[in-house]
Amino acid sequence: MTSWQPGWADFPPTLLEFWTERHLCTLTTLRADGSPHVVPVGVALDAEQRCAWVITNGSSRKAHQAAADGRVAACQVEGRRWSTLEGVAEVRSDEESVTRAMERYAARYRAPRPNPLRVALRIEVDRFLVSSGLV
Template sequence: MASHPVDPRRPDAAYLSFWRERHLCTLTTLRPDGSPHVVPVGVTYDPEAGLARVITNKSSRKVAHVLAAGPDGARVAVCQVDGRRWATLEGRARVSADPARVAEAVRRYAERYGRVPSPNPSRVAIEIELTAALGRG
């Protein structure tokens, strides 16, 4: 089966279902020297808003990489894989410390991963404005 592009705002049912299953994902950001920084994360996908979200600590390297890109956001990708199935979401990431946005990211994380994360006053949300998606199911 070949990979295929997906409209990130209008995914087919199988693609969306895959993103609702519980899978560990990766987030790829770019270091200042342009080399990729790939770390495991939990990701939620909200096609209606055109966003993927990652919750993390504001002092993490991934947050530093996103912030270093400036106000236009950092180009990033999130990916998940399960055997031969895989899916990638690409877009521009920005960091939000807004309590309502962080709470929404936490709510969605709890829904997907089946647990509420421990309280963390240093938590932020990385919000990825989606520009592309692809996968193989």
């Protein structure tokens, strides 16, 4: 395992490719008692804005927990390759942020279905944990 802090200007091509290929992820937030809450999500890395995005319903548990604590981890795995990003999430409901998150999500996965209650979790990435060979 390797830990890598984002140097967005010199992002390792293999790690960037892994975070742009279609892989489902898990998002871990913390409950009020400190225990982890892990759910499947799509995570879209945004190298241009130097963050990662998750789209969700504004009333979801993950949105409430991200708003309360902020610390999150998102992980994806494919065979022996895996990577986890860690950072602080901010819940955003403004049209610009939600649109950006939906565009990034659509580029990696597919166009999301309409949801008038959608919010975006904007994750300021502190570091990546990666399997060997990705950096």
